[in-house]
Amino acid sequence: MRAIVLRKASPVESHPLHLEYVEDPVPRENEVLVQVSYCGVCRTDLHVVEGDLPTLDSPIIPGHEIVGKIVAIGKNVQTVAVGQIVGIPWLHRTCGRCEYCITGRENLCDNKMYTGYTVNGGYAQYVLGEEGYIFRLPMQSNTAEMAPFLCAGIIGYRALKVALPRPGGRIGFFGFGGSAHLTLQLASKLGYETVAYSRNSSHLELARKLGASETVLSTGTSSSRENRTIDSAVVFSPAGETVIQALQLLKKGGSLSIAAIHMSAIPPIDYDHQLFGERKIMSVEANTRADAREFLDLAQRLKLESTVSIRSLKEANEALIDLKRGMVTGAFVLDCRVP
Numbered sequence: 001m002r003a004i005v006l007r008k009a010s011p012v013e014s015h016p017l018h019l020e021y022v023e024d025p026v027p028r029e030n031e032v033l034v035q036v037s038y039c040g041v042c043r044t045d046l047h048v049v050e051g052d053l054p055t056l057d058s059p060i061i062p063g064h065e066i067v068g069k070i071v072a073i074g075k076n077v078q079t080v081a082v083g084q085i086v087g088i089p090w091l092h093r094t095c096g097r098c099e100y101c102i103t104g105r106e107n108l109c110d111n112k113m114y115t116g117y118t119v120n121g122g123y124a125q126y127v128l129g130e131e132g133y134i135f136r137l138p139m140q141s142n143t144a145e146m147a148p149f150l151c152a153g154i155i156g157y158r159a160l161k162v163a164l165p166r167p168g169g170r171i172g173f174f175g176f177g178g179s180a181h182l183t184l185q186l187a188s189k190l191g192y193e194t195v196a197y198s199r200n201s202s203h204l205e206l207a208r209k210l211g212a213s214e215t216v217l218s219t220g221t222s223s224s225r226e227n228r229t230i231d232s233a234v235v236f237s238p239a240g241e242t243v244i245q246a247l248q249l250l251k252k253g254g255s256l257s258i259a260a261i262h263m264s265a266i267p268p269i270d271y272d273h274q275l276f277g278e279r280k281i282m283s284v285e286a287n288t289r290a291d292a293r294e295f296l297d298l299a300q301r302l303k304l305e306s307t308v309s310i311r312s313l314k315e316a317n318e319a320l321i322d323l324k325r326g327m328v329t330g331a332f333v334l335d336c337r338v339p
Contacts, residue, residue, distance in 0.1 A: 002338045003124035004316045007059045009051030012324055015317040016049060017062070017123075025120070026072075030131045032080060033072040034088060039122035040065025040147035041311070041319045041332035042178065043238065044090065044261050048117050049320060052262040056118070062316075063334070064090040064115035065150040066122035066129075067142060077131045085142045087150045087296070088129045091286050092119050107158075107286040114286075123316055125338050135292055138300075148178050148306045148331040149299055150292075156183030156234070157295035159259035159284045165231035168192065170213075172230035174246050175237030176203040178331035179259060182304055183234065185210050186295075189302045195230060197245070202329050206307060218245065234259055240266035243281070244274065252277030259284050308333045 001024050010016040027033045045062045047053050066088035070080060080086065094101050094109040101109050115121045120128070137146065156179040165171060170193040173180045180196065188194050188211035195214045196207035204215040233246040233256040243266045246256055256279070269275055298304075307330025311319045319332040 001125040002313065003061045003120075004063075004313060005059050005061055006049055009049060009055050012046060012049055012317060012320045017316045017320075019314050022061075022124075025126055025128045027074040027077075027128055029074045029076040031074045031128045032070050032077055032086070032131060032134065034066065034068040034086060034127050034129055034134075035071045036066055036068040036122050036124060036127055036336040037142050038067045038144045038147045039063040039334045039336055040151065040178070041316070041323055041334060042151050043323065044151070045116065046320050046324055047262045053117065060117065061120040061122075061124050061127075062116045063122035063124070064088070064117070065147045065152065065333075066115070066127055067137065067146045067150065068122075068127070068336075069142065071126075074131075079131060080134065080136060085137045085139050086129065087135045087137050087141075087146065088115055088122065088127060089133075089135070089150045089154055089287070089292055090115055091133060091289070093130045093133055104288065104290070107288050107291075112286065122336065123313065123334060125336060133289065135296060137296075144308050144310050144333040144335065145306045147333045148182060148308065149296065149304075152177075152179035152331060153182040153299060153304070153306075154287045154292045154295050155179055155259050155284065156236070157186065157298070158287050158291045159183065159234045159257040160187060162257040162282050162284060163232040163234050163255040165192070165254065169231035170195065170229065172197060172233040172246060172249060173207075174218075174233060174235045174242045176200070176207055177236060177328070180234070180236045181206060181210060181307060181330050182299075184212055185304050186298060186302065188212070189304075200326055206329050230254065232256065236260065238263050240264040244269065247274040247279065247281075250279055252279065255280045255282065257282050257284055261285075306331060310335050313338055
């Protein structure tokens with residue numbers, strides 16, 4: 001099969017991804033083989049490619065927002081069948097035995113595996129998925145627009161749950177990319193006031209179209225202590241200073257969640273003025289399968305829509321470069337249906 005391979009982590013401007021021919025994967029006992037239709041380009045992919053996450057020893061095929069069709073199954077697979085449309089997310093497998101797994105916190109498992117990072121991912125014609133960690137989708141969901149739901153949507157949903165204020169409360173979204181553009185829709189349709197903060201005016205235009213109560217063109221500075229305007233905050237930007245901006249707008253008793261797998265250093269926090277008053281900060285790591293099921297169900301019932309720009313598989317480097325430069329409105333998706 002044809003696949004995009006990363007052999008050494010490097011700045012994406014150096015075009016470290018290469019289109020190669022590799023052996024077709026073969027499903028083991030509890031695995032399925034999926035013919036990939038589309039794979040989203042996530043900021044986590046950028047962190048993998050550039051080595052912001054711990055560098056791996058072996059080559060890897062990135063990509064974890066995968067939509068495709070099952071074409072083969074392992075001998076012990078019982079819950080899905082050949083021909084079904086499925087989604088494959090970031091969480092590939094957990095141990096199922098540790099204190100985190102047995103208490104409903106499998107996203108914190110120390111032995112979990114990640115699609116497109118510790119196992120090969122979806123920048124390819126075919127990919128393997130683990131039974132129990134893939135999600136059956138309606139047949140009509142085999143589209144490019146579905147891909148961002150498989151990570152950006154799921155992670156955003158978990159971050160929203162962590163920071164959720166009282167009913168009807170006002171939520172600030174900091175950094176308006178692939179994840180925020182889905183999470184803001186969800187919050188708006190659930191009856192919350194939503195405020196999008198971004199340095200990119202085109203991102204804010206999309207936020208308004210998706211139902212944002214208010215948009216703010218951010219300059220990196222924030223309001224005074226007396227002008228706190230949000231009940232909770234979700235930070236999607238990987239820039240640490242964004243956390244300070246959000247804290248300075250957060251009301252007493254409010255929660256701030258950070259939906260980033262990697263972030264630059266957070267500047268010093270002024271305890272008296274930015275954290276005191278029972279303000280809470282929590283990071284979000286990966287997701288549970290329950291998060292995925294809940295979000296995908298809500299996305300279908302509430303008719304959430306993704307905004308995507310489609311690139312060919314061979315354009316993976318260029319898509320990541322543009323993502324790094326903020327030159328995408330919504331999300332990039334690779335068309336993996338190689339002729």
